Amino acid sequence: MGMLDGRCALLTGVATKHSIAWGITRSLAREGARIVLAYQNEKLKSRVEKLAAECNAEMILPCDVQNDAEIEELFRSLKQNWPKLDILVHSIAYAPREELNGEFLDHSTRDGFNTAHEISCYSLVALAQHARAMMKGGEGAMLTLSYLGAERVVPNYNVMGLAKASLEAAVRYLAVGLGKDGIRINAISAGPIKTLAASGIAGFREMLDYVEKNAPLCRNVSIEEVGDVAAFLCSEMARAITGEVIHVDSGYHLLGMHRTP
Numbered sequence: 165m166g167m168l169d170g171r172c173a174l175l176t177g178v179a180t181k182h183s184i185a186w187g188i189t190r191s192l193a194r195e196g197a198r199i200v201l202a203y204q205n206e207k208l209k210s211r212v213e214k215l216a217a218e219c220n221a222e223m224i225l226p227c228d229v230q231n232d233a234e235i236e237e238l239f240r241s242l243k244q245n246w247p248k249l250d251i252l253v254h255s256i257a258y259a260p261r262e263e264l265n266g267e268f269l270d271h272s273t274r275d276g277f278n279t280a281h282e283i284s285c286y287s288l289v290a291l292a293q294h295a296r297a298m299m300k301g302g303e304g305a306m307l308t309l310s311y312l313g314a315e316r317v318v319p320n321y322n323v324m325g326l327a328k329a330s331l332e333a334a335v336r337y338l339a340v341g342l343g344k345d346g347i348r349i350n351a352i353s354a355g356p357i358k359t360l361a362a363s364g365i366a367g368f369r370e371m372l373d374y375v376e377k378n379a380p381l382c383r384n385v386s387i388e389e390v391g392d393v394a395a396f397l398c399s400e401m402a403r404a405i406t407g408e409v410i411h412v413d414s415g416y417h418l419l420g421m422h423r424t425p
C-alpha cells in the first residue's frame with residue numbers, strides 16, 4: 165500500500181526527464197497517486213506525452229500560467245474528469261536569461277522583474293485559487309519549489325532570488341488562507357540540480373561543484389530525493405505541517421562559511 169493511494173494529483177512543471185517535477189511525479193505515482201500533468205505549451209507536448217505514458221498519467225493538459233483563460237480551462241477540464249483534487253504541485257519558474265548573469269543592479273529591468281515575479285510567484289496564487297475549490301472538504305496539499313537564493317545572495321541568481329523570496333512569503337500567507345479549509349501548502353527549497361531552467365543561470369556548474377565540496381553531506385541532491393520529500397509532504401504523514409520551507413539540499417543552507425581546503 166502506498167502513502168498516496170488513490171489521491172488525485174495535478175502536477176505542473178514537467179518539461180524533461182530532468183525536471184524536478186518529473187522526480188516528484190514518479191515518487192507520487194509510486195506511492196499510488198493518480199496523475200494529471202499540465203504542460204506549458206505545444207513545444208513541450210510530445211515530450212510530456214511520452215513521460216505521461218511512463219507514469220500512467222490519466223491526462224495531460226496545456227497551461228501557460230501567464231494566461232488566465234488557460235488556467236481556467238485547465239481546472240474546467242480537470243473537473244470534468246475528477247470530482248476532487250488532493251494534490252497540487254507548482255514547479256514553475258522563469259526569468260529572462262540576461263538577468264541571471266552578472267551584478268543584480270546592472271542587469272535588472274522592470275520587465276524582467278515583472279515577468280520573473282508573475283511566472284515564478286503569482287502563478288502559485290492563481291493556481292491555488294482554482295485548486296482550493298476542488299480541494300475543499302478533503303485533506304488537500306499544495307507544494308511549490310524554492311531555492312536558497314530567496315534567503316541569501318547567490319551570484320547570478322539576481323531577480324530570481326527576489327521572486328523566490330516572494331514565493332516563500334506567498335506560501336505563508338496562503339497557508340493561513342487555506343488552513344480553514346483543511347488545505348496545507350509547503351515549499352521545498354532544493355539544492356542545485358541540472359535542469360533546463362537551471363541552465364539559464366550563469367555559472368551553474370560552479371554552484372554544483374561548490375555544494376559538493378562544502379555541503380555537510382558532501383554531495384548534490386537528485387530529483388528522486390526531492391520527489392520523495394514531496395511525497396511525504398503531500399501525504400497524511402505530514403498532516404500537521406503547513407507554511408513551511410523544507411530544505412532538501414544536503415544541509416548546504418546551514419553554512420556560514422565554506423570549508424578550509
Ligand code: NAD
Binds near residue numbers: 179310362
Ligand atoms: P525545468 O526547466 O525542468 O522546469 C521549469 C518548468 O517551468 C518547465 O516545465 C517550464 O515549462 C515551466 N514554465 C516556465 N514558464 C511557464 C509558464 N509561463 N507557464 C507554465 N509553465 C511554465 O527546471 P526545474 O529546475 O525542474 O524547475 C522547477 C522548479 O524548481 C522551479 O521553480 C525552479 O526555480 C525550482 N528549483 C530549481 C532548482 C535547480 O537547481 N534546478 C533548485 C531549486 C529550485
